[in-house]
Amino acid sequence: MKQPRSLDLLREVLDHEVVDAEDVSCGMVDDLAFGHGQDGPVLDALLVGPGAWGPRLPALLRLAAGRLVGRAVVRIPWHEVIEISEVIRLRSTAAELGLGRLDRKVGRWLAKLPMS
Amino acid sequence: MAQFAEIFLGILTAMGGFVEIGELTFTLNGGTRFAYQLLWVNLLGTIGIIVYCEMAGRVAAVKHRAVFSLIRERAGFSAGLLTLVASAIVNLLTCSAEIGGVALLWQLVSGAPYRVLLLLALLFLVLVVWLLSFQSIERIFGLGGLLMIVFGIALVHLGPDWRALAAGFVPRWPQTSHPRDTLLYFYFAVALMSSIMLPYETYFYASGGIEDKWKPSDVGLNRLVVIVGFTLGGLLSVALVGMGAEFFAAKDVEPQLPGTAALGVAATLGQWGLFAALLGMFFAFGGAAIETALASAYNLAQFAGWPWGKHRRKRDAGRFTLSWLAVFVLATIVVQTGVDPVSVVEYSIVFSVVVLPFTYFPVLMVAKDKSIMGEHANGWLSNTLGWFYLVAITLAALAAIPLFLLTHGGRG
Amino acid sequence: MPVPRAMRAAQRACGLLNRVMSVRRTPSASHRECATPGETRKAVHQAIGCVLALALVGAAALTISRRPAGADELRLPIAELRSQSAELELLRAQSAAASPRFAQVHAQHLAKAIDASRDELNAMQVEPALGEVRTAASALASQLAAAAHGAADQAAPTAALKALERSLQR
Numbered sequence: 296m297k298q299p300r301s302l303d304l305l306r307e308v309l310d311h312e313v314v315d316a317e318d319v320s321c322g323m324v325d326d327l328a329f330g331h332g333q334d335g336p337v338l339d340a341l342l343v344g345p346g347a348w349g350p351r352l353p354a355l356l357r358l359a360a361g362r363l364v365g366r367a368v369v370r371i372p373w374h375e376v377i378e379i380s381e382v383i384r385l386r387s388t389a390a391e392l393g394l395g396r397l398d399r400k401v402g403r404w405l406a407k408l409p410m411s
Numbered sequence: 412m413a414q415f416a417e418i419f420l421g422i423l424t425a426m427g428g429f430v431e432i433g434e435l436t437f438t439l440n441g442g443t444r445f446a447y448q449l450l451w452v453n454l455l456g457t458i459g460i461i462v463y464c465e466m467a468g469r470v471a472a473v474k475h476r477a478v479f480s481l482i483r484e485r486a487g488f489s490a491g492l493l494t495l496v497a498s499a500i501v502n503l504l505t506c507s508a509e510i511g512g513v514a515l516l517w518q519l520v521s522g523a524p525y526r527v528l529l530l531l532a533l534l535f536l537v538l539v540v541w542l543l544s545f546q547s548i549e550r551i552f553g554l555g556g557l558l559m560i561v562f563g564i565a566l567v568h569l570g571p572d573w574r575a576l577a578a579g580f581v582p583r584w585p586q587t588s589h590p591r592d593t594l595l596y597f598y599f600a601v602a603l604m605s606s607i608m609l610p611y612e613t614y615f616y617a618s619g620g621i622e623d624k625w626k627p628s629d630v631g632l633n634r635l636v637v638i639v640g641f642t643l644g645g646l647l648s649v650a651l652v653g654m655g656a657e658f659f660a661a662k663d664v665e666p667q668l669p670g671t672a673a674l675g676v677a678a679t680l681g682q683w684g685l686f687a688a689l690l691g692m693f694f695a696f697g698g699a700a701i702e703t704a705l706a707s708a709y710n711l712a713q714f715a716g717w718p719w720g721k722h723r724r725k726r727d728a729g730r731f732t733l734s735w736l737a738v739f740v741l742a743t744i745v746v747q748t749g750v751d752p753v754s755v756v757e758y759s760i761v762f763s764v765v766v767l768p769f770t771y772f773p774v775l776m777v778a779k780d781k782s783i784m785g786e787h788a789n790g791w792l793s794n795t796l797g798w799f800y801l802v803a804i805t806l807a808a809l810a811a812i813p814l815f816l817l818t819h820g821g822r823g
Numbered sequence: 824m825p826v827p828r829a830m831r832a833a834q835r836a837c838g839l840l841n842r843v844m845s846v847r848r849t850p851s852a853s854h855r856e857c858a859t860p861g862e863t864r865k866a867v868h869q870a871i872g873c874v875l876a877l878a879l880v881g882a883a884a885l886t887i888s889r890r891p892a893g894a895d896e897l898r899l900p901i902a903e904l905r906s907q908s909a910e911l912e913l914l915r916a917q918s919a920a921a922s923p924r925f926a927q928v929h930a931q932h933l934a935k936a937i938d939a940s941r942d943e944l945n946a947m948q949v950e951p952a953l954g955e956v957r958t959a960a961s962a963l964a965s966q967l968a969a970a971a972h973g974a975a976d977q978a979a980p981t982a983a984l985k986a987l988e989r990s991l992q993r
Contacts, residue, residue, distance in 0.1 A: 310483050310484050310487065310488055310491070311484055312480050312716050313716060319718050319727075320712075320716050320717060320718045320719070321716065321718075322715070322716040322717075323480075323483065323714075323715060323716035325488075343716075348488060351488050351489065352489075352492075353865075353869055354862050354863075354865030354866040354868075354869055355865075355866040355869035355870050355873070357862065357866070358862065358863070358866040381474055381476055381783070395717075395718070397729070397730060398717060398718060398728070398729045398730050399729070400729070401729025401730055401732075401733055402725075402726035402727060402728075402729040403726070404729075405725050405726045405729055405732060405733075406726040408725075410541065410542060410725075411724065411725040411726050411732075515932070518928055519924075519925050519928045519929060519932075520924065520925070521924075522924050522927065522928055588992075589992065591895065662909055662910075662912075662913050663905065663906065663909040663981065663985065664906050664909045664910045664913060665902075665903075665906040666910075667903075667906075667936060668929070668932050668933070668936065670925070670928070670929040670932055670933075671910060671929075673925075674910075674913065674914065674917060674921060674929065677917060677920040677921045677925075678913070678916075678917045678920055681920055682920060682921070682922065685920065685921055685922070685925065689925075751939075819895075819896065819899060822899045822902075822903075823898070823899055823902060
């Protein structure tokens with residue numbers, strides 16, 4: 296992975312597009328997960344999914360969103376990230392990481408229609 | 412030749428902003444009530460949309476980033492979500508009005524029942540977007556929309572007061588007979604500016620640049636496309652103001668129906684003018700319906716990070732495809748309830764002005780950032796105009812709703 | 824992977840993402856399937872706040888709409904009827920320039936719009952001083968509606984509506 300000397304997580308990672316190894320969009324960085332390292336908090340993973348952006352909403356909308364779209368979260372380990380530029384580029388494909396499941400499901404349904 | 416054809420992206424985008432059903436009747440009314448006194452707003456708005464679409468198109472060409480992912484990155488999740496919801500509502504209402512407008516036009520030609528024609532319009536639009544490539548859509552509806560030039564021909568035929576027309580481009584305090592009419596003038600100014608600079612034009616245009624696979628070498632083409640496309644749109648808008656001032660004002664008619672607009676052309680040019688106007692309006696309204704449905708799907712997909720684009724197979728952009736289908740269906744349901752399509756979109760234009768600053772601020776921030784755009788970052792002119800228009804639309808956003816309430820919803 | 828310089832950025836992120844720092848020792852902890860009692864209580868308070876705000880706005884709108892209409896409000900449907908009357912005259916005059924089907928269907932659209940304006944006028948509660956004006960306007964609106972619905976011998980009362988509109992503009 297290309298290593299920046301310093302990283303502004305809010306400006307350069309959070310709410311940025313995530314792109315997989317096949318250059319396909321597979322979500323946005325909805326939240327960040329920290330663990331404990333020797334010198335303090337350590338960035339563990341990127342979180343993608345309604346369970347990650349839900350807590351960023353006011354309580355009422357959070358509850359409604361939870362009922363409508365669920366609270367699933369996909370955790371992308373930090374070591375999967377190979378590039379941070381305008382997009383967050385990953386080492387693996389979306390399918391390998393469990394991202395974009397609904398798109399693939401909808402795609403299989405649409406594939407039954409002509410000229411899809 | 413292929414590069415020349417890119418011009419149609421600009422024309423199609425402009426049609427959706429300048430001559431969709433609400434804007435058509437609103438501009439005609441502006442001319443009827445205030446003659447040429449609002450033309451400076453047409454000019455101001457046209458330059459504004461050129462400035463911002465050029466920036467958004469440039470970012471799309473250089474960085475392959477579309478507007479809504481920039482909004483989320485720069486404005487944050489909450490502001491981005493608010494902008495997404497607000498623009499989704501505006502897009503839905505506008506799409507419903509355009510579908511209603513297409514059905515009204517078909518009814519004027521065929522006499523068939525309106526509700527049946529609404530369903531046929533839905534089927535037609537879904538098939539067009541499903542079957543045709545993005546490039547084919549922009550060329551067919553862009554070219555067809557150019558038939559609206561018949562309004563310009565009708566205006567010339569009427570022999571307008573060219574001096575008064577030219578004077579209208581210079582901003583001045585309105586000459587009205589009552590303070591209430593002065594308030595109404597400013598309402599029209601704000602709403603006209605807002606409708607010319609509708610956010611969905613920028614969303615659609617920038618996403619269209621990515622659909623057309625623009626590269627950094629297309630930055631010059633982008634500039635040409637916005638200038639030609641939106642100038643044509645602006646000229647059509649001027650022609651509509653002129654028709655209002657020269658024809659409808661003399662007859663004491665304030666047009667509220669698309670048929671009224673066509674009647675004005677028929678009275679001036681005869682039956683061939685009538686059919687050209689009806690056909691031009693069909694492509695303009697249909698193009699606007701497609702533009703708003705696709706803009707909604709682009710916005711949602713870009714905000715959520717889904718794969719998107721007509722350039723992908725539908726099965727490879729599943730949620731994006733479902734999104735534009737859902738917008739068409741929901742829009743048809745809205746207009747099937749019997750709401751007046753013209754009123755619907757006029758109200759949504761006023762509320763959309765509140766969304767404008769949230770849309771244009773991130774575009775300006777990215778386009779001027781040399782660390783992102785390199786040699787393609789804004790020059791002094793784009794920066795100056797960008798900041799000027801950001802302030803102008805923010806002031807318009809603050810004034811829009813009070814003016815709407817004080818003028819009884821823009822009725823007087 | 825340690826990101827030492829990101830500490831400062833992480834501390835700023837903590838200010839915004841409070842729950843992340845405090846709850847996310849095991850990342851799944853904050854992504855429970857059910858809402859906590861605290862979340863539910865907050866949601867209920869926000870829902871009550873929204874309902875109250877909507878009720879206030881609704882009450883204000885209802886109060887304003889129930890006020891008797893003054894000259895300014897009464898003028899609006901009369902101005903619309905005047906415009907529609909003028910358009911009916913225009914349509915009749917230009918029926919040769921338009922196709923028969925266009926003229927017929929557009930007349931139907933216009934009739935529907937006239938009916939809507941007339942209904943708005945008739946439903947208005949006006950100030951007592953404007954009662955006569957409203958009665959006169961309603962009569963003209965009925966005449967216009969009859970003309971629009973196919974009574975070819977019925978003249979469109981444009982001039983009379985314009986005179987009424989002018990009387991309210993003072």
